[in-house]
Amino acid sequence: MSETIKKTVIVRNLRHDHLSEMLAIEQRCFPDPWSEEWLEAMIHASVISWGSFTGKELIGYLIAMPSKDYTHLVNLAVDAPYRRKGIAQLMMNYLYLFVRRHKQNLIKLEVRRSNTPAIEFYKQENFCEVGFQKEYYKDKEDALVYNLEVK
Numbered sequence: 001m002s003e004t005i006k007k008t009v010i011v012r013n014l015r016h017d018h019l020s021e022m023l024a025i026e027q028r029c030f031p032d033p034w035s036e037e038w039l040e041a042m043i044h045a046s047v048i049s050w051g052s053f054t055g056k057e058l059i060g061y062l063i064a065m066p067s068k069d070y071t072h073l074v075n076l077a078v079d080a081p082y083r084r085k086g087i088a089q090l091m092m093n094y095l096y097l098f099v100r101r102h103k104q105n106l107i108k109l110e111v112r113r114s115n116t117p118a119i120e121f122y123k124q125e126n127f128c129e130v131g132f133q134k135e136y137y138k139d140k141e142d143a144l145v146y147n148l149e150v151k
Contacts, residue, residue: 009087011094014049014061016040021058022051029077032138042074050094052078052087062091064098070106071099076118083117092125099150107150110136110143122146 014022019040026033043049048064048071060078064071073095078087099107110133111118127146136143 008054009059009090010053011050011091012053014043014051014058016043018051018058018061019043022061025058025061025077025079026075028080034075047074048095048098050091052082052091054082060087060091062095064095064107066098066102066104069104070108071095071102071104073107073109088121089125096150105150107148109146111146112137113142113144119144122148 019036022039022043023033023036026039042063048062048066050062051058052060059082061075062073063075064073066072076088076091095107099105107127109122109127111122113132125148127148129144130147131145133143133145135141
C-alpha cells in the first residue's frame with residue numbers, strides 16, 4: 001500500500017448516508033451492478049458492510065454474510081483511482097480478523113470468469129478455485145467459486 005494512502009484510509013461500518021457513494025462505485029466497478037435497494041438492504045441487514053474512507057470520501061467497500069459455518073464474501077469494490085494501492089487487502093484483513101474472532105475458518109466467494117484482476121487478487125490472498133456456477137450472472141456469465149481456509 002502506498003504510504004500516503006496507508007496513513008489516510010480508515011475502515012468503518014457503512015451507514016444509510018453512504019448509499020449514494022456506494023451505488024456510484026458499484027456502477028463504475030461492475031458490468032452488472034447491484035441495485036440501490038439491494039445495497040440498502042445489505043447495510044441494514046445483519047451482515048458485514050464496511051467502507052474504506054479517506055477523510056469523508058468512500059473509496060471502497062466490502063459486504064459479507066457470516067453464517068454458522070463460513071462467511072460468504074458477497075461484494076468487494078474499490079474505486080478505480082484507488083486500486084492496486086492495498087485498499088482491498090486492507091478490507092480483507094479486517095474480514096480475516098472477523099472470521100477468526102468468530103471461530104470460523106472458511107470464506108467463500110463467487111467471481112466472474114472474465115474478471116481477471118479480481119481472480120489474480122484472490123489468488124494472491126491464497127483463495128483456491130473449488131468450482132463454478134454456470135450462468136450465475138444476469139448476463140449468463142459463469143462465476144468461479146473460490147474458498148479460503150483462514151488460519
